[in-house]
Amino acid sequence: xxxxxxxxxxxxxxxxxxxxxxxxxxxxxxxxxxxxxxxxxxxxxxxxxxxxxxxxxxxxxxxxxxxxxxxxxxxxxxxxxxxxxxxxxxxxxxxxxxxxxxxxxxxxxxxxxxxxxxxxxxxxxxxxxxxxxxxxxxxxxxxxxxxxxxxxxxxxxxxxxxxxxxxxxxxxxxxxxxxxxxxxxxxxxxxxxxxxxxxxxxxxxxxxxxxxxxxxxxxxxxxxxxxxxxxxxxxxxxxxxxxxxxxxxxxxxxxxxxxxxxxxxxxxxxxxxxxxxxxxxxxxxxxxxxxxxxxxxxxxxxxxxxxxxxxxxxxxxxxxxxxxxxxxxxxxxxxxxxxxxxxxxxxxxxxxxxxxxxxxxxxxxxxxxxxxxxxxxxxxxxxxxxxxxxxxxxxxxxxxxxxxxxxxxxxxxxxxxxxxxxxxxxxx
Amino acid sequence: xxxxxxxxxxxxxxxxxxxxxxxxxxxxxxxxxxxxxxxxxxxxxxxxxxxxxxxxxxxxxxxxxxxxxxxxxxxxxxxxxxxxxxxxxxxxxxxxxxxxxxxxxxxxxxxxxxxxxxxxxxxxxxxxxxxxxxxxxxxxxxxxxxxxxxxxxxxxxxxxxxxxxxxxxxxxxxxxxxxxxxxxxxxxxxxxxxxxxxxxxxxxxxxxxxxxxxxxxxxxxxxxxxxxxxxxxxxxxxxxxxxxxxxxxxxxxxxxxxxxxxxxxxxxxxxxxxxxxxxxxxxxxxxxxxxxxxxxxxxxxxxxxxxxxxxxxxxxxxxxxxxxxxxxxxxxxxxxxxxxxxxxxxxxxxxxxxxxxxxxxxxxxxxxxxxxxxxxxxxxxxxxxxxxxxxxxxxxxxxxxxxxxxxxxxxxxxxxxxxxxxxxxxxxxxxxxxxxxxxxxxxxxxxxxxxx
Numbered sequence: 065x066x067x068x069x070x071x072x073x074x075x076x077x078x079x080x081x082x083x084x085x086x087x088x089x090x091x092x093x094x095x096x097x098x099x100x101x102x103x104x105x106x107x108x109x110x111x112x113x114x115x116x117x118x119x120x121x122x123x124x125x126x127x128x129x130x131x132x133x134x135x136x137x138x139x140x141x142x143x144x145x146x147x148x149x150x151x152x153x154x155x156x157x158x159x160x161x162x163x164x165x166x167x168x169x170x171x172x173x174x175x176x177x178x179x180x181x182x183x184x185x186x187x188x189x190x191x192x193x194x195x196x197x198x199x200x201x202x203x204x205x206x207x208x209x210x211x212x213x214x215x216x217x218x219x220x221x222x223x224x225x226x227x228x229x230x231x232x233x234x235x236x237x238x239x240x241x242x243x244x245x246x247x248x249x250x251x252x253x254x255x256x257x258x259x260x261x262x263x264x265x266x267x268x269x270x271x272x273x274x275x276x277x278x279x280x281x282x283x284x285x286x287x288x289x290x291x292x293x294x295x296x297x298x299x300x301x302x303x304x305x306x307x308x309x310x311x312x313x314x315x316x317x318x319x320x321x322x323x324x325x326x327x328x329x330x331x332x333x334x335x336x337x338x339x340x341x342x343x344x345x346x347x348x349x350x351x352x353x354x355x356x357x358x359x360x361x362x363x364x365x366x367x368x369x370x371x372x373x374x375x376x377x378x379x380x381x382x383x384x385x386x387x388x389x390x391x392x393x394x395x396x397x398x399x400x401x402x403x404x405x406x407x408x409x410x411x412x413x414x415x416x417x418x419x420x421x422x423x424x425x426x427x428x429x430x431x432x433x434x435x436x437x438x439x440x441x442x443x444x445x446x447x448x449x450x451x452x453x454x455x456x457x458x459x460x461x462x463x464x465x466x467x468x469x470x471x472x473x474x475x476x477x478x479x480x481x482x483x484x485x486x487x488x489x490x491x492x
Numbered sequence: 493x494x495x496x497x498x499x500x501x502x503x504x505x506x507x508x509x510x511x512x513x514x515x516x517x518x519x520x521x522x523x524x525x526x527x528x529x530x531x532x533x534x535x536x537x538x539x540x541x542x543x544x545x546x547x548x549x550x551x552x553x554x555x556x557x558x559x560x561x562x563x564x565x566x567x568x569x570x571x572x573x574x575x576x577x578x579x580x581x582x583x584x585x586x587x588x589x590x591x592x593x594x595x596x597x598x599x600x601x602x603x604x605x606x607x608x609x610x611x612x613x614x615x616x617x618x619x620x621x622x623x624x625x626x627x628x629x630x631x632x633x634x635x636x637x638x639x640x641x642x643x644x645x646x647x648x649x650x651x652x653x654x655x656x657x658x659x660x661x662x663x664x665x666x667x668x669x670x671x672x673x674x675x676x677x678x679x680x681x682x683x684x685x686x687x688x689x690x691x692x693x694x695x696x697x698x699x700x701x702x703x704x705x706x707x708x709x710x711x712x713x714x715x716x717x718x719x720x721x722x723x724x725x726x727x728x729x730x731x732x733x734x735x736x737x738x739x740x741x742x743x744x745x746x747x748x749x750x751x752x753x754x755x756x757x758x759x760x761x762x763x764x765x766x767x768x769x770x771x772x773x774x775x776x777x778x779x780x781x782x783x784x785x786x787x788x789x790x791x792x793x794x795x796x797x798x799x800x801x802x803x804x805x806x807x808x809x810x811x812x813x814x815x816x817x818x819x820x821x822x823x824x825x826x827x828x829x830x831x832x833x834x835x836x837x838x839x840x841x842x843x844x845x846x847x848x849x850x851x852x853x854x855x856x857x858x859x860x861x862x863x864x865x866x867x868x869x870x871x872x873x874x875x876x877x878x879x880x881x882x883x884x885x886x887x888x889x890x891x892x893x894x895x896x897x898x899x900x901x902x903x904x905x906x907x908x909x910x911x912x913x914x915x916x917x918x919x920x921x922x923x924x925x926x927x928x929x930x931x932x933x934x935x936x937x938x939x940x941x942x943x944x
Contacts, residue, residue, distance in 0.1 A: 090867045091507040135787045139853030141860020162504030192799025204754045206644040311640035344578040359637045416584035423535045427868045
């Protein structure tokens, strides 16, 4: 049965898509904005730029001083941030409803008129901040760069998902003010943007307010590129071997998956759950509980829109265990699953956990607003939020088996192995 | 871009708000039941807390409370560990059990329609855990691996060194809650069985139920689900008390992590808990003004001006009793000494007081974010269970937020200087060879180098 979160949708004449989802349970409103640009749109030599740009959105615009966006909203009880991902960039704040107009005014100022304020000093400062973010989250962490290896191993050179959102130090260094201007003009435009209001606001008021603050921003003439051509599974295994000072061996075993919000993606994500995404999954039962060759086994599927998605297993290998033997066990389980398909218990568990996860996510007004923007921006329809679980429940065990047999074949795996080596110092 | 923008709008005053109050009752087996109806929250959050003190662990088996918690759902009288995992997952529930300095806390989130099944499974974990030998061995082994993982992570390594340096070595709080390699290696199934028998029972326990409970007779469902839980051998926990600080003046511990591209900094001092006699109201506001946002005092300089860090946070961290004031984050390796110098200077300067603008925005931030911070069932349940563990009244948030609105510079400065004496305990995790001399030159007290 579909969920019944209210969804009202309108497109302004400048192309801005607006979604209003009233929820008077708390006297707050979340403003959530998705811009249809992520690291998948970055040009060669400019990796990390979409994210660096997102930082600059907090450094002032035509009528707003550097840092004022944060300060002005927090001083009114606003909680806010922004994130960048492969497919998109989002900006969001939750404010007491009396501060909704201020939030919209601040957002409109930077989404319409950022370039009046961007300068070299801000760019240099935020470039330094982003480099520290990269060091903190990737370079100074054990296994911190493993997913970067996974992207590069799974997707071909030049593919939108070949490089990470954080980018490279060299490319961050190369970013110039001219790049900032060109990027803003190319991607930041009402017709490439979705704005969702979720909370204590009526649809009429919400649409009128968004029109008031965003209506005068001009549409852009920039053509939006269509998704790139679909990728098929890898035809032979790819390996990346790393020897580093890590506490234990860790295997990342990745696969190309079909694009997000397709029947086939839902099916293969349920297969990944049954194999490694649950406490009762096959890999946890066998490797963690029974054979105790792994300290942990996990599986993840990330839906993307540009022709392919990503799924991966992470296996933490126990001390004094043959890591290659654990990989062989994973291969056996993949082969077995492709023949047997999921059991009734596995389907039940995967669906029940998906239900709780989805309802818990939507329980928060902030995340509900984000989901509405997500489905509007990338899939064209906010109502999909209400029917997601129904689509998942409609997947048959045979579809799950077939999706695994198609996309999770052993020869289609990309393996990134981190092996503990206390002898080796830094790898250059 | 030729268009003019609309004038900056005024902000309308927020509506009054209070933390919800629960329906309160006691089950026949002595559990205090707090029921929070939060309409529209379709995933129900259960928080079961049992008062418990880590000082009640045998000294050579420290970590047994945490290991017991982790083993509660790894097999029961009726089901093997595997069966139990499957049962929980098929009912859409997720269960997590952990110990803090004041309690065992078992957290369950579950879609409302599965609430009766979830309560029965919760009872089985509390009343009938079987602690199968194989599972005990596995969980202990994974704790040993976890210790190595934590050692390799700079923030975790810093946190471990900080508690060891902040509190007197005789204090349980100075050592890892989940045990050390020595105590975990010495532990066996009997230790876990015995700890469970003596320390986990319904007496003194509180169960919080929060969510959309439309059509649910909570008292009845709870009585059916948990009514069968008894434990005649349950010994009341030693009451929590603040840990004794190590004392001994300002000092620096430099944890050597050769080749680190960043240094992890922690600057700390013992602090209050939420039942502090002078009132908790100033402390969340102080946390915000000093280190709660990119424009707070610390990051205004270290991030937005210098670009040394992605972000450093300062916060008062209450325990059940006692607490600490910790400023922590990572900085570029070659900027470590200057960053630490600036950080200690900023934290010291705050003793001189705060501007009216800072105070107004700090108070408004904490007070006005409250409705959103406590909008979901899990957030309400988390706070209600924290109140139970700390022995605070159920209207604590509401009265504290009211007191915040009355705060002025004098009250905030007094609250800050009560804690911030200048006698900092500093932990730096980074490349000791390149940092030691520069840090010694800052005059923050003696510098000790320890291996990672």
